[in-house]
Amino acid sequence: MLLRVILGQEDIRRITIDSMPETVIGLHLMLKNMLGLEGDLVVQFQDPEFSNELCNLSCMSELPKDKVTLKVYSKNLESHQTDSTLDTASLTTSSEESHPPSASRLRQLPQPFQIPTFSFDVELKLRHGNEAFHKDGTLLDVSKDTKSDILDKIAEAIYVHNPYPTREEYDLVSQALVEKHPCLREPGSVNGWYCWKFSLKFKMGNFRQKLRLAGCPELKINSRSPGTPGKGKLKRARKSEVNFLPDLPEGKTQGSLEDERTEMVTEMKKRKIDWQQIKEMMNSTFSLRRKQIVEDEPPVADVRARWPALFSERQIEAEFARLTSVDLKGSLFAGLDKYLLRFLEVYRARSGLVELNSLLSTLDNDSSNQRQRAVVLMGLPYYLKDVAKLYKKVQVTDAEEDWTKGMAVGILMAEQNDRVGFAVVLEEEIIFPSISDFPTAVALLMGLLFALNIDYPRGLKYTFEVIQKVLMDIGGGQCTALVHGLKNRLLRKKK
Structure with missing residues (x-):
């Protein structure tokens, strides 16, 4: 069946489906999944008995059989922005040229949960x-x-x-x-x-x-053939991703998307890269990329060889927005600034932690906003008593082969005289070198963990949970007891 779905004056989609749902609620569910909508929907249709004027849909039998025009409103969103959502019908927009996407679409149940109306x-x-x-x-x-x-x-x-x-x-x-x-x-x-x-x-x-x-x-990714031994890891959204494994775009096949991927690899080898073309092809091939990353779980080096454009700073930010509908750097920096003073107060209250005291003492010489952000992020593993280190300090005079040795996930701090450079490391390989500051390095590291579907390392699980759920406010409705306790302390006003 052919659907013409009107979301706004400049957002009208053409969608083909095999069959219509049997109920209006089922239609709402299908539209939410395909168009990335949230909240309660109002669906109207062009009624041929009233010269194709719009009428609210109350029964599926009211719809024409072969093709129909629908107008869809979401009660909970003031407007539907195609740059902050992805759907199976159109993957040609990007968040790179827009305002930061809304963070309201999260993989968690609303509280309180609204029981639906039954028959x-x-x-x-x-x-x-x-x-x-x-x-x-x-x-x-x-x-x-x-x-x-x-x-x-x-x-x-x-x-x-x-x-x-x-x-x-x-x-x-x-x-x-x-x-x-x-x-x-x-x-x-x-x-x-x-x-x-x-x-x-x-x-x-x-x-x-x-x-x-x-x-x-x-x-479908979690279906098993008869006789498959064991119970493997459930492949599902674990970080509140809202576009975890989307359908292929309308009119595209896996083969045609693979051709675009090959074309992108060629483009990335040129001395002068057409970044506008790369942006469009990265949007278009998002579903293929997620399918390969989630299903096959390849090493980072293999993903880098197949999708070199993904390992540019601008595309990591765009990929994070595709996955979460949240701005990568903007959400982290806003969260840091919101809780900055409270974090420092909480840290100072832990006077027995030598590492925290050492970090706080650096603010005596540099109390800039950027330095305060860095101190908060660097201090998280110590405050939360995570057993692994978020960052590793090296001297530029050290042997380079030892810089990333043993680092599965983390940030490298290379010191030379009074200057410090930062780099993001995954699987003992430097992904983003020459980053200017620590908070930006953390943001890019978070973007990589989401984009490559990498679980948080066990030794830093509380640190990354705080960054995601407290600072970036992604999936913050469900926290572990330790993180929930920290969040309560941050929200509690100082007496």
Whole structure:
């Protein structure tokens, strides 16, 4: 079926789909996945019975059979900006020429979670059930069909935010369900929603399987052939990426995208590189690149050989925006400046940590904003008691082969007299040399970890979690206890 989707006066898309969803909610889910929309949608269609004037869509049977024009609004977004979102229909825009993208589209469930509206008959049963519960405490006897309808709708609502919810998120949703509909409480569990939680986990598994069989890339990647031994690492968005594994662009094939990749490699070998052409081809080949990186998990050196343009500073920033809809440097620096003074106060309160005291003492000679940012970032591993080092100091007179020895992830600080240069290191290889300051080096390192789908090293997991979830505000709704405690200290006003 052919869809003409109007998102704005200058953003009208042509999309081809195999078949339309059976329900309006299913259509909303499909549009959110394909167009990168968030929040509650309003979908209107051109009604042929009223001279193609727009009408709100309330039933799928109202739509024409072969092709239809839809106008889509997102209630939660003031405008839909194509430079901050990627979709399967168009990958030709870039965030490089725009304002920093919104950070509101995160891979986490909203708090509180909004229970969706169910079918008319189920809503009627729940209304009568809630009235009876408030009158004399009577619980609703839920039939198999009613329970299935409830779980189906909630699973769809969860999937829009996160295909792989955490245990805490299942608790959150189950609790929200019985709070909105107390007649569904379970008399045999302490909190009243224990069985709903496990039924919902089972339903989400079935829902993912249906989408996996339908060809959803992000779920299909975790399918296993019969007889596959062991249970490998689940390949899913682990850092709140909103475009973790997108579909191929409309009208493109894997072969045509591979041809573009080859053309890019040739372009990058030229003395005068056409960066505008590189930008366009990097946008276009984003889905192929993610497929290769996520599925094959190649070494950094192999990715660098196949995608040399990705290892330029401007493209790391662009790739980070494609993945997260967040500005790389802007979000980190804004977060640092927001918490800068509180971080320094918290550090000074840990007077027993020699490393922190040493870093803080450097502010006596240089108290500039840039130096304060660097001290905050350098001090994180010591404050959080991470066992690994975020940075390594070397002298330019040292043997170069020893500079990166043993460094899987980190920042190199090369000192010469009173000058210091910075470089980003991955897998004992310098990726970005000659960086002017430490905060910029940290930003580029974060961009590489996202772009190359590299897990945070175990010895620095709390440090990178603070950088991502507290400073950059990406996925900050779910933190470990240690990071949550630090965040509370930063937000607490000084007495």
